[in-house]
Amino acid sequence: MSELTQLTCILGLRYATRGPALDPAYGEDGVELCLDVLGPAPLPDEPLPTVVRIDGCPGWMPGHRNAGIGPFANPLLAHAGFLTISVSVRHSRQAAFPAQLQDIDDAVEWLRINSPGLPIDRDRMGIWGQSAGGHIAALHALTQRTVKAAVVICAPTDLLTAGGEMVNDAPSPITDLVGGTDREQLRRASPITYVTPAAPPFLIIHGTRDETVPFDQAERLDQALRKAGAESRLLPIEGGYHNLRADPRPTDDGPVPHRAGDAVRDFFDRYLRS
Numbered sequence: 001m002s003e004l005t006q007l008t009c010i011l012g013l014r015y016a017t018r019g020p021a022l023d024p025a026y027g028e029d030g031v032e033l034c035l036d037v038l039g040p041a042p043l044p045d046e047p048l049p050t051v052v053r054i055d056g057c058p059g060w061m062p063g064h065r066n067a068g069i070g071p072f073a074n075p076l077l078a079h080a081g082f083l084t085i086s087v088s089v090r091h092s093r094q095a096a097f098p099a100q101l102q103d104i105d106d107a108v109e110w111l112r113i114n115s116p117g118l119p120i121d122r123d124r125m126g127i128w129g130q131s132a133g134g135h136i137a138a139l140h141a142l143t144q145r146t147v148k149a150a151v152v153i154c155a156p157t158d159l160l161t162a163g164g165e166m167v168n169d170a171p172s173p174i175t176d177l178v179g180g181t182d183r184e185q186l187r188r189a190s191p192i193t194y195v196t197p198a199a200p201p202f203l204i205i206h207g208t209r210d211e212t213v214p215f216d217q218a219e220r221l222d223q224a225l226r227k228a229g230a231e232s233r234l235l236p237i238e239g240g241y242h243n244l245r246a247d248p249r250p251t252d253d254g255p256v257p258h259r260a261g262d263a264v265r266d267f268f269d270r271y272l273r274s
Contacts, residue, residue: 039083047121049272054133059173072261096179138191149271157221163214199230207240
């Protein structure tokens with residue numbers, strides 16, 4: 001990438017159980033949780049608007065933060081002058097909720113306080129994620145007040161409402177995440193639970209034919225935010241499945257993810273540059 005700076009960042013969080021204070025990973029019980037940084041080259045001295053991305057980690061299962069290197073994801077934002085940071089979180093077989101939220105909360109707070117040689121603008125931070133990553137991004141945005149804007153793509157928002165592959169009363173990715181079928185735990189793990197007038201602006205992108213996370217999950221969060229008086233924009237992808245495309249098993253990227261990426265860039269440009 002001739003015009004971008006890419007590196008694996010060094011973190012030292014309170015979860016660190018091995019090595020010096022600045023270790024190339026942070027984790028608990030030997031679980032490695034790293035982050036990658038992508039930004040303009042060379043990195044400037046002055047702070048840049050900063051966007052944190054959480055891996056899609058299918059069904060809160062193992063994934064990888066390098067999914068953010070897709071051309072319509074972090075590179076698009078970095079070329080637009082943002083500093084982008086992809087963060088790993090523990091998956092559901094490593095720890096039950098709220099471990100995933102705790103991981104992203106700690107990572108964002110550590111970045112805000114320490115900024116390890118990176119031009120992070122702590123007053124202009126956004127967060128985004130897709131699918132399970134979007135679920136965790138929404139939870140962080142609604143509970144921690146550390147970001148100025150949030151994007152969620154095809155994300156579960158109300159785990160009490162079943163549909164598609166969101167089974168909540170039998171063994172499933174959702175019950176693996178929360179450790180069972182307890183309704184109160186499902187409520188605690190639902191972003192919609194934490195909607196208040198203080199919520200940051202949201203961009204919600206979702207395929208109308210999503211076979212995994214029903215489209216009404218996006219509608220419900222959008223309606224809750226608007227009813228509370230918060231800013232929200234719902235961008236339906238007509239005919240889109242969980243991958244946003246018209247084919248649930250595409251042979252190439254196609255134009256839709258790039259259009260969604262443009263919408264994400266424009267949204268963060270509006271709320272993080274002003």
